[in-house]
Structures are given as C-alpha cells and as structure tokens.
Amino acid sequence: MMRLRFTKMQATGNDFVVIDDREGAHVGHESELARAMCRRRTAIGADGIIFIRKPELGGCKLKMVYHNADGSYSGMCGNGIRCVAWYGFLRLLRDKDEFSIQVGESAHQVRVEPSGDARTGWVTVNMGVPALEVRRIPAAIEGVSPHERWVEEKLDFAPGLASVCTLLSMGNPHCVIWVDELADELVHDLGPRIETSPAFPERVNASFARLIGEDRLQLRVWERGVGETMSCGSGACAAVAAGILAGKLRAGEEIRVELPGGELFVNWEGEGKPVWMRGPATLVYEGEFNLGG
8 A cells, every 4th residue: 555745735725735756756647646636525635736856957956747636737837836946945955045946848936935934935936928829828719820919809718608808828828807896606607618618729727807906906717627726826927917918007016916815926027028926835734645555
C-alpha cells in the first residue's frame, strides 16, 4: 500500500494539493492523482494539484506542473505559482527570496516576503506578457483571422448566448466580461456555458468583472475543469489587462482585485510588458495520502 506525502496549500481561498515530485516519480500519473486526491468530502479536496519538478530551463530553480481537479492540464495558475514560491522558500531553497519558476516553456520571476504569520508569505510574480492574438488563446471565431485580437467585441458563444468580451491568454485562456452586478445566477449559469463553448477548443476561464473605482474591481471566475473558485490569480491579471485595453483602468497603476477569497494586487504597464501580481500564499497542513494497494 503506497502512501504519498503531500502539502495542502491555499492562496486567497484557491486551494491545492502540492506534491514534491522533483524525482519525477509521478510523471504520467498527474490526471489520475488529481481526480483521486482533489475530490471534496471523500479525499483531501482541492481546486487542483501541483507537482513541483526539476526545471529544464536555465536559471529556474523549480518547475510547476498544474492539473485541475478533473484531471485536465491547466498550464499557468497565478495562485498556484505563489504557493510553489512560498513552498520553495520554506522547504527547498533555504530562504532564498528571489528566484524563477518554470511553467510550461516560460520562466516566471518570483519575490517572496515572509509575514508575521509563519504559515503565510506574500509573493510577487511576473506573470508574463498577455497574449492577445485569438490563435494564442486559443479561440476559433468564424471569419476572424488567427492573428486578430478580440477586445470589447460581441461574441456568440453558443445559440442564444452572446456578450461583449475581451479574450486573452495569461498562459491559460480567459474570457473577460464586464458586468454591473456579480450575481450567483450570472456566474453559475453563464460560466459553464462559456467554458464549454465551441468558440474555445481548449475550453476557457470565464471571468466576470465589476468596476468599482479607478484602481479597484471585483471579480468572480468560473474556471475550466473546476467551476467557480474562491480566487483566480491569472483571472485577476487577465481582468486588469482587459480593463486597461478597454480604457476602463490606467496602465502602470496597482489595481486592487477583490475576489471571494481575498484581495490580489495587479500592475500592468501596457502592451509588450509583463503583468505583475502580488498576493498571499499559505501552507495549511502536511500529510500522507493512501493510494491503495
């Protein structure tokens, strides 16, 4: 009977099972482990699973591989990378507070700041340059060139469902829609329909944003492969970038993003520049999971 060591972590309510897999013992088993360990009530319970591995990219100290609770590969996860940075600071890198983490084929610089709570640190992350071409989201829109952008344009997601939105990728696909109210019915009805729309061959994260000030917005995100989460770091970055592109927010200013699980702070100087995100990460507990005989 195999017992797998894990760490439960969370970042503004977005929670993860974290596995130190630097020896690669679980390569090829990510999806089944995600489904087994992330189930609510009958297992550990989490929005997704993170495998920390040895990086291939020069200059990186760690590599993050993230799968959603349903087993699907996600690519970037803004809250997840903060958890990896904090775990690395606490357990692997001997209090090194600046380093880079590989996600996919990209390197992301992180800066860690311990707080008064020994379990929680604040992490600033270079989330990379937003991808705006529809081919890079990816999105398939009839009559639209793969090299075009989709900024504050009306999109037919499915029969009877259309909305003005901005599409972009932060290492994972986002559809940002600005709304006047963030009602449960809106998020839970439209979220899954947008996620699975034929317009998005790899599904999409549906981000519903409400502007409440020059430097402040509220956000709820229906994440592909998970459903609504308490927080979405890449979604916060996508919403701020979409707001700046649409002229709703000012470039180069720190924007406070209020999510159900807490607050994140995002800064984007504009096109061609990386998005920077700052927020907390917490080590909740550590344990062993019985994988069966």
